[in-house]
Amino acid sequence: MTANWEKQEGNTGVLSVEVSSERFDNALDEAFKKVVKQVNVPGFRKGRVPRQIFEQRFGVESLYQDAIDLVLPEAYTQAVNEAGIEPVDQPDISIDQVEKGSALKFTATVTVKPEVELGDYKGLEVEAQPVEVTDEEVDQEIEATREKHADLIAIEDGEVAKGDTVVMDFEGFVDGEAFEGGKAENYSLEIGSGQFIPGFEDQLVGAKQGEDAEVNVEFPEDYHSEDLAGKPALFKVKVHDIKRKDLPELDDEFAKDVNEEFESFADLKKDIREKLEKTKKDEADMAKKDSLVEQATENATIEVPSAMVETEKDRMLEEFSQRLQAQGMTMDMYYQFAQTDEEGMKAQFSGDAEKRVRMNLTLEAISEKEDIQVSDEAVEEEIEKMAEMYGRPADEIKQILMMQGGTDQLKADLRIRKAIDLLAEEAVEKPAE
Template identity: 50%
Template sequence: MSVKWEKHEGNEGTLTFALPAEDFNKALDAAFKKVVKTVQAPGFRKGKMPRKMFEKMYGVEALYNDALDIALPEAYTKALDESGIEPVAQPQIDIQEIEQGKDVVFTAKVVVKPEVELGDYKGLEVEQLSKEVTDAEVDEFLQSRQQAFAEMVVKEEGTIENGDTVTLDFEGFANGEAFEGGKAEQYDLEIGSGSFIPGFEEQMVGMATGEEKDIEITFPEEYHAAELAGQPATFKVKVHAIKTKEIPALDDELANEIDASVKTVAELKEKTKEDLAEQKAVHSDNSMRDALVQQAADNAKIDVPEEMVEAEVDRMVQEFEQNLQSQGMNLDLYFQFSGQTKEQLREQMAEEASNRVRVSLTLEAIAAAESIEATEADVQAELEKMSEQFNIDTEQIKAVLGGTATIENDIKLRNTIEFLVDNAKISEIQE
């Protein structure tokens, strides 16, 4: 099969390739066997119409589309292998010549993986966050744990403050008309949580139990309900109860409730310091590695194709939706509550997606430049680790993953990042 690759400006090019006449004829035979099952001809049972009669009645051209559906994917794959290019999006394929008994000639407009011109990636300088844990950090963490054990108590006197939870009735009006979804009774709202439309919670501060008030707000321009977006509205509210958090004192009893493995506050503080030190060490190392990778990517010259960015955004949206589902939510509900649209979410993710692609391409280029690979021993060790973690046989893992390519790529990525670390100049920030 003749293959010709002509690179154009940027990351696009034209791939010219042919489907051999012999393969096209086999595809026509297969297409006829498929199509004839649906054809009813006088004097023949369905599916038994002779090939010559079919071609006489409908023409061999009637089989071309089905034949190409059968043969084109393999022909295109072979052309990619022969040309050595790596497409990053679906091609736009056009037929240049097609005739029974002859090679079928195609041209495909293809967007390929961009070339990476590496900049400096050895000897990069990075500051690593301190791994030391201060007494103030321990106290701050334990205060948050005390908050978790707080009880809500009704505030008998006083007015609403930030952090209070208020039980209220409300009804919203726009242009004097009540609008759908703008009414609730005995609703619990934490003031300062940012759950309601901007300006609503702030205007409740200072209200007392039993008090009624009109709250004037303006809906955001990007509000999900188009008829309310950017419009002024009035909410009539009535406060039924004000509840505040009563935080327990940190004594030995609470220390044991927070962590059953300790008996005293002193033991809790010591264990907390050890736990925070482990967490801080992991965070410090991860931040340092991220900074090195980002520097290497920033130093590289890459013309990132929009198609790769869009594909990465697709993955990010999918990840985001999976995270929502784990919280009992979905994208439609998220858009309803946040006032965002899917297009706005994708636009918000585009910059990070572009950077992810740059980082991935840079690390791949460094691995190639430094001949960094995943050894068989590395792969086997990873398989055994996964086997122990998920209690699945290593052969089953390979079957699920369709081989070890994914594991090899992950290991190569980790090894490349470690190469950056080993060749970097790292200094610790003292806090």
């Protein structure tokens, strides 16, 4: 087999391939063995028609497409490897010569991974991010922790106040007619949580247990249901129970309830401060790296093929679908809720998809220029981290990776991370303005 690659304008080129006559004739033999099993010829049992009789009756040309299907995938892959190119889309194949006893010739118009002309990526300036934790932030986190550990106590005498949880029945009406999805019984709602339409929760403040109330609201113009968007609605509400948070005292016992390893409230406070400091440092590190990657990408010159953007949009849609599944929702449910469809979602991803492609191409080019390598030991360490994160055995993580094509993608991801680390190491940090 011979292959010739001719680069054309942009990121496309033509791969001309010639498969030997011997290889193609062998494929014709395989095609005949496959096809003859389905052929009925009078005087012969099914699958027993001699090759000569078959070709006289149907013509050898009837075997060409099956033989091409057998030869072409392997020949194309071999030609791509010989030419040293990286296709990023399905090729446009044209058969130029097909004949028994002769070489099979075909051309493939291929979109390939673009070349990246790197600009400055070392010594980039980045603004320092504040990482100090204030006493006020610690107090806010303590209060949030206190809220989480509060008990809900039912109150019989009293009115609904902000922060209370109301157990209620409700039914909504638009233009005097009940609408679908606007009814529930024994529904628990924390007043002030913002779960319901603006104005709904505020109008329940002051209501009493066992009381009937009417709530008048207006659906937002951008509400997900076109039938309700922008329309006034009346909700008839029956308040069954009012539950109020009983906040624990901020003492040593409270600290032990939060974490049995704590001996005092001071331990809890120290732990919260340390966690806030770590979070701020991680966020600052991430913001720094994001800024550097964006700068390096802006400094690079890349002609991004549309095929790569489309592939990235597909990947982003799959990631979004997986996140929904983790929340117990399907894409069809989301499409109905958001009044959109697959094409609409991909259109929303367009800008971010191209940005991600540009960033990845830039980082790959940096890792190649800097000859960044990832050892097998580093891959093993990452698998161990993944196993710990997902609570699964490392061997199981390896099996999953092998089913997905091996550890090459993981190794590529680690190279990208090392390229980002290099940007951070070489950056110049300037004080925040």
